[in-house]
Structure formats: structure tokens, C-alpha cells
Amino acid sequence: xxxxxxxxxxxxxxxxxxxxxxxxxxxxxxxxxxxxxxxxxxxxxxxxxxxxxxxxxxxxxxxxxxxxxxxxxxxxxxxxxxxxxxxxxxxxxxxxxxxxxxxxxxxxxxxxxxxxxxxxxxxxxxxxxxxxxxxxxxxxxxxxxxxxxxxxxxxxxxxxxxxxxxxxxxxxxxxxxxxxxxxxxxxxxxxxxxxxxxxxxxxxxxxxxxxxxxxxxxxxxxxxxxxxxxxxxxxxxxxxxxxxxxxxxxxxxxxxxxxxxxxxxxxxxxxxxxxxxxxxxxxxxxxxxxxxxxxxxxxxxxxxxxxxxxxxxxxxxxxxxxxxxxxxxxxxxxx
Amino acid sequence: xxxxxxxxxxxxxxxxxxxxxxxxxxxxxxxxxxxxxxxxxxxxxxxxxxxxxxxxxxxxxxxxxxxxxxxxxxxxxxxxxxxxxxxxxxxxxxxxxxxxxxxxxxxxxxxxxxxxxxxxxxxxxxxxxxxxxxxxxxxxxxxxxxxxxxxxxxxxxxxxxxxxxxxxxxxxxxxxxxxxxxxxxxxxxxxxxxxxxxxxxxxxxxxxxxxxxxxxxxxxxxxxxxxxxxxxxxxxxxxxxxxxxxxxxxxxxxxxxxxxxxxxxxxxxxxxxxxxxxxxxxxxxxxxxxxxxxxxxxxxxxxxxxxxxxxxxxxxxxxxxxxxxxxxxxxxxxx
Numbered sequence: 001x002x003x004x005x006x007x008x009x010x011x012x013x014x015x016x017x018x019x020x021x022x023x024x025x026x027x028x029x030x031x032x033x034x035x036x037x038x039x040x041x042x043x044x045x046x047x048x049x050x051x052x053x054x055x056x057x058x059x060x061x062x063x064x065x066x067x068x069x070x071x072x073x074x075x076x077x078x079x080x081x082x083x084x085x086x087x088x089x090x091x092x093x094x095x096x097x098x099x100x101x102x103x104x105x106x107x108x109x110x111x112x113x114x115x116x117x118x119x120x121x122x123x124x125x126x127x128x129x130x131x132x133x134x135x136x137x138x139x140x141x142x143x144x145x146x147x148x149x150x151x152x153x154x155x156x157x158x159x160x161x162x163x164x165x166x167x168x169x170x171x172x173x174x175x176x177x178x179x180x181x182x183x184x185x186x187x188x189x190x191x192x193x194x195x196x197x198x199x200x201x202x203x204x205x206x207x208x209x210x211x212x213x214x215x216x217x218x219x220x221x222x223x224x225x226x227x228x229x230x231x232x233x234x235x236x237x238x239x240x241x242x243x244x245x246x247x248x249x250x251x252x253x254x255x256x257x258x259x260x261x262x263x264x265x266x267x268x269x270x271x272x273x274x275x276x277x278x279x280x281x282x283x284x285x286x287x288x289x290x291x292x293x294x295x296x297x298x299x300x301x302x303x304x305x306x307x308x309x310x311x312x313x314x315x316x317x318x319x320x321x322x323x324x325x326x327x328x329x330x331x332x333x334x335x
Numbered sequence: 336x337x338x339x340x341x342x343x344x345x346x347x348x349x350x351x352x353x354x355x356x357x358x359x360x361x362x363x364x365x366x367x368x369x370x371x372x373x374x375x376x377x378x379x380x381x382x383x384x385x386x387x388x389x390x391x392x393x394x395x396x397x398x399x400x401x402x403x404x405x406x407x408x409x410x411x412x413x414x415x416x417x418x419x420x421x422x423x424x425x426x427x428x429x430x431x432x433x434x435x436x437x438x439x440x441x442x443x444x445x446x447x448x449x450x451x452x453x454x455x456x457x458x459x460x461x462x463x464x465x466x467x468x469x470x471x472x473x474x475x476x477x478x479x480x481x482x483x484x485x486x487x488x489x490x491x492x493x494x495x496x497x498x499x500x501x502x503x504x505x506x507x508x509x510x511x512x513x514x515x516x517x518x519x520x521x522x523x524x525x526x527x528x529x530x531x532x533x534x535x536x537x538x539x540x541x542x543x544x545x546x547x548x549x550x551x552x553x554x555x556x557x558x559x560x561x562x563x564x565x566x567x568x569x570x571x572x573x574x575x576x577x578x579x580x581x582x583x584x585x586x587x588x589x590x591x592x593x594x595x596x597x598x599x600x601x602x603x604x605x606x607x608x609x610x611x612x613x614x615x616x617x618x619x620x621x622x623x624x625x626x627x628x629x630x631x632x633x634x635x636x637x638x639x640x641x642x643x644x645x646x647x648x649x650x651x652x653x654x655x656x657x658x659x660x661x662x663x664x665x666x667x668x669x670x
Contacts, residue, residue: 033489034482086451090444109425112447113484116421119451120477123458127471135470136462142455147369149448154368 008059008318015055015065015073016048022074026125037106037114041081043099049210050076050181056326057185057199059319068129068188075126075138076181082118083145085111091232134184141180148172157237157266159259163244167208175207198310205307210330212300215240219284220293221334234280237266241299246292258286300331343394343653350390350400350408351383357409361460372441372449376416378434384545385411385516391661392520392534394654403464403523410461410473411516417453418480420446426567469519476515483507492572492601494594498579502543510542517541533645540642545665547635550575554619555628556669569615572601576634581627593621635666
């Protein structure tokens with residue numbers, strides 16, 4: 001690693017520290033029932049992908065981070081955290097980041113209200129910025145995100161879900177916020193509209209790749225590495241890219257067999273327990289056989305390359321080099 | 336009714352029409368799974384207390400309503416609607432405004448995400464105003480509101496809840512948004528800070544009175560008039576003003592008897608069904624006997640008078656006369 005790259009990484013690490021301070025400061029409450037839950041949520045902090053993107057895109061477009069970069073990074077993480085807390089209610093999840101979920105420990109009611117508190121806190125924080133444009137974009141992306149979740153919900157147990165719809169809902173529910181994080185990083189540096197657009201497209205491609213990788217890990221990953229159980233998508237009747245490709249690419253006989261396994265693995269037949277997990281294991285084998293896992297891996301890798309190409313015209317810098325490394329890591333991660 | 340009062344009422348009615356158009360326009364979506372749910376929520380529109388307050392306080396401080404008044408009124412109703420949708424998930428409610436709830440019809444998942452969509456839409460709408468101050472206040476009150484709900488949740492099945500805590504949580508979870516609606520009505524008219532403060536205090540008193548009346552109706556009201564089942568508070572282990580007063584004002588023997596009934600009526604003993612509703616009926620009798628119903632009615636009436644007094648220094652007008660009538664109606668309503 002060059003000395004300059006080390007400097008950028010140090011600036012990023014120092015920026016992330018400030019994001020954590022801003023995040024915790026915004027959520028602080030004098031009410032014990034509030035502060036107890038907020039402290040729990042702070043344990044959810046994981047990859048910090050969205051704040052890291054804000055800061056790295058910021059550093060790729062200006063020499064030092066402003067307070068606005070820090071605020072925007074905290075806002076993006078808070079919105080993301082709210083979706084995690086509400087997702088855990090929806091998924092009846094017990095475990096996240098190796099710890100028990102809020103709904104598991106304090107009940108669904110507390111988890112729903114805590115999510116709302118995080119959303120309100122995020123808006124409160126971004127309404128303090130000089131430019132109203134950030135709040136407007138954050139709110140717009142939040143609407144897109146919810147619409148994506150509702151679209152996904154409406155396709156639960158839909159065994160005829162196609163790739164176009166899969167990509168539409170992934171763009172909405174995951175890539176929109178990651179794209180915004182990248183865009184706002186540049187915008188807070190005072191970058192031109194055209195440059196902000198490039199960063200947004202970079203973030204969008206990266207965001208879709210990120211979700212494909214998440215979906216792959218849910219199919220093939222290990223509980224120990226993930227920090228949460230795998231196989232939740234199948235159990236919840238969510239078809240993801242490998243499965244969609246598989247069903248579309250095999251012949252009628254194989255398709256009928258896989259659909260039967262799928263119904264056993266999904267909630268469709270309410271066949272939970274041993275039968276469902278045997279069906280899920282058989283499906284994973286079939287997915288390998290039809291090359292559908294490889295298809296999804298390649299799709300994610302291609303998106304990462306396209307994303308990196310979007311930044312081709314952006315001036316070279318150590319921060320940009322770091323962004324390229326981050327982009328590659330999206331599809332290389334095992335958790 | 337004087338001719339001028341009729342003019343104000345016409346201006347209010349016309350304003351509310353514009354609020355409905357703004358509300359529906361903001362929530363519109365091309366995605367069928369989103370628009371279906373949004374249409375359902377439009378049926379929840381009930382008393383329109385918050386938007387009516389924005390507009391009436393607006394008309395009491397300027398001669399005609401601006402687009403900002405309309406937007407702010409729609410924003411307050413949207414935030415309120417989001418809390419209703421999420422409350423119905425928390426309360427496992429099946430019925431609201433004589434129709435089935437979103438969670439009942441489409442499941443808890445859809446209801447949680449729909450609530451989030453309403454919140455995001457409200458912020459998106461208020462981030463379009465010229466003044467960032469509205470968005471900041473709306474977000475701050477939303478945080479207060481969630482904190483109030485969490486405080487209330489932490490006192491579920493708490494049979495030693497006192498009046499001070501009851502008032503604190505009511506101020507947060509209900510009165511804060513009603514106070515903001517009144518304040519912003521004046522602020523959008525360009526009223527002085529001092530005048531805005533008066534309207535805010537007026538709204539806060541009214542808001543607390545409104546919640547006491549709601550709690551009274553839940554204890555004593557009829558399902559047919561309310562449009563939803565009564566007795567939910569007891570069932571959910573929520574102590575409200577009459578009960579708190581009752582337990583604090585009777586002797587040790589009566590208290591022991593009422594506590595036993597209360598445990599039977601609440602979720603504490605998980606004793607649902609016939610036993611619980613007989614206990615609830617016996618409790619209502621005891622509350623009448625100890626004068627606790629009257630105590631709560633008087634408290635609400637006093638708050639309304641104090642609220643009206645806050646507007647004493649505001650210039651007389653037909654709109655102000657209308658506000659006084661609205662204030663009285665808060666404690667006179669049966670639904």
C-alpha cells in the first residue's frame with residue numbers, strides 16, 4: 001500500500017469515528033426506555049457500507065471531509081438501520097450480527113416504534129443541513145425503498161417472478177439508498193451535477209451487486225460466517241436471481257421437479273421443519289447443476305465492473321483507488 | 336351563525352378539500368401494490384383534527400390560506416395516519432373507522448412498510464417548503480411522539496403508573512403533534528414567534544384534553560358510535576387517567592379489590608375472554624363510584640378552558656370564534 005493510500009484510509013477511519021459520534025449523539029435520549037433500545041441498535045453497526053461510501057466518494061471529490069459529509073453519512077446509516085429493525089420484525093428474525101434482535105428481546109411493538117424513532121431522527125439530522133436538497137433526496141429515496149419492499153412483498157411465493165421484476169425491486173429496496181450515499185458524498189464536496197450523477201450510477205450498480213451477493217450468501221453461506229441464519233429467503237418465499245435463472249433455463253421436466261422442491265422449501269406448502277430444509281438442500285444442488293449460482297456471481301461481477309467504469313472520467317486519486325477496492329470487495333465478501 | 340362565521344367555515348371546508356388533494360397527490364404511486372394500500376388508508380380519514388387545526392389557526396392569523404398552510408396540514412395528517420397504521424399493528428386491531436385495518440387485510444408486514452411509506456412521504460412533502468424550519472419541527476415532534484410511545488410501552492401492565500407519568504406520555508405521544516399543527520398554522524401566516532408560541536400552548540392543552548377524552552371513550556363508549564371496539568386500553572394493560580385516579584383515591588381495601596379486577600381485566604393474568612370482560616364491567620362501576628370518571632371529565636374540561644385562555648391576547652375574529660367552538664367539541668364528542 002502506498003503512503004498516500006494509507007493517508008486516505010486514515011482520513012476515512014477518522015471520518016467514520018466522527019460519523020459514530022454524530023449517530024450516537026443524535027439518538028441520545030433522557031428517557032430510559034428509549035436509550036436502552038438505542039444502545040441495543042448501536043450493536044447492529046456492521047459493515048458501515050453506506051457511511052463509508054459517503055466519505056470515500058467525498059474524499060474522491062475534495063481534499064477534506066466537511067461536517068455535511070459526516071451528517072449525511074450518519075443519516076444514511078440511520079435510515080438503513082431503521083430498515084434493518086423493521087425487516088427483523090417482518091422476518092420474525094431472532095438473530096442479527098450475532099446478537100438477539102430488538103423484536104426478539106423487547107417485542108415487535110418496541111421494534112416497530114424504534115424503527116420509526118430512527119427514521120424521525122434521520123430526518124431531524126438532515127433537516128439541520130444548510131441545503132434542503134439533501135432532506136428532499138433522502139425522503140424521496142425512503143419512499144422508493146418502501147415501495148420496493150411492498151413490491152417484494154407482493155411477489156412473495158410468486159414462483160413465476162422474472163429477472164426484470166427482481167432487478168426492479170432490488171434497485172428500489174437496496175440500490176437506491178447506496179446510490180444516494182455515493183451521490184451525496186460528491187454533492188457535499190460541491191461537485192458538479194454531472195459528477196454527482198456519475199457517482200450515483202456507480203452506487204446504483206454497486207448496490208444491485210451488493211444485493212445479489214447478499215442473496216447468494218443467504219443461499220450458500222454459513223450461519224457462523226454470516227452472523228445470522230442462512231436460507232431465510234427460501235423459507236420466506238422470496239425468489240432470488242439464482243432461482244429465477246434456474247427455473248427459466250432448465251427443461252420442463254427439471255422445472256416441474258424444482259418447482260415441487262421450491263414449494264416444499266417455501267412457505268407455499270407451509271411445510272416447515274426437516275422436509276423443508278431437505279428440499280432447500282436439494283435445490284441448492286440443482287442450482288449448482290444448472291449453472292445458476294455461477295450466473296448470479298457473474299451478474300454481480302459484471303455490475304461491479306460497470307460501476308467502476310462509471311467513474312472512469314473522474315480524476316485519479318488515492319480515494320478513487322480505495323473506491324475501486326471497495327467495489328471489488330462487494331462481490332468478494334463472505335458475510 | 337353569523338354570515339362571517341359561515342364565510343370562515345366555507346374557507347376552512349375549501350382548504351380541507353385542497354389538503355385532501357395534496358395528501359392523495361403526494362402518496363400516488365405507479366406501483367399497484369403501493370397504490371392499493373394507499374387507497375385503503377385514505378378511508379381512515381376521520382375527524383381531520385390536525386389539518387383542521389392548521390387551517391383554522393392559519394385563518395385566525397391571516398386573511399387567506401397559503402399553499403404552505405395546505406402542505407403543512409397534509410403533512411400533519413400523514414404523520415398521524417402513519418401512527419394509526421403502526422398502532423393497529425401493535426394493538427393487533429382488526430377494525431378502524433368501521434372498516435378492516437391494513438394489518439388485518441394485508442398482513443403486519445404490509446402495514447409496517449405502509450406506515451414507513453407514509454412517514455417518508457410526509458417528510459418528502461415538507462422538505463419542499465421554502466422554510467426548512469417546518470421539516471425540522473416535524474422531525475423533532477416525530478421523535479418526541481415515538482419516545483412517548485416507547486414510554487407508554489414500558490409502562491404496560493404497570494399498575495402503579497402515576498398521574499405525572501400519564502400526563503408526560505400523553506403530552507409526548509398525542510399533544511406534541513396537535514400542538515405543532517396549531518403552531519405551524521400561525522407560523523405559515525407569518526405570525527410573530529410569541530403568537531406562534533401561544534398557538535402551540537393552545538394546541539398542547541387541547542391535545543392532552545383530546546387524549547383524555549379518547550381514553551374516556553375507550554372505557555365508556557359504545558362500539559357502534561366509536562367505529563371500533565372499546566375497552567382496548569384495559570385489555571392491553573394501559574392505565575388511563577380515571578383508573579390512575581381511582582387507585583390513588585380509594586382506601587386500601589377498595590384498592591386491593593380493584594387491583595384484583597384490574598389484573599383480571601388486563602393482560603397481566605392473561606385472563607382474556609368472559610372473565611376479563613366481567614372484570615372490566617365491574618371496574619367501570621367502581622370508577623363511577625369513586626368519582627374517577629368525573630375527575631377525568633373535569634380535567635379535560637379544565638385543559639380546554641386553559642387552552643382557550645392561551646388565545647386570549649389573540650385578536651378576535653370569526654376564525655378565532657371557530658377555534659373556540661372546536662376546542663369545546665374536543666370534550667363533547669362521543670367518537
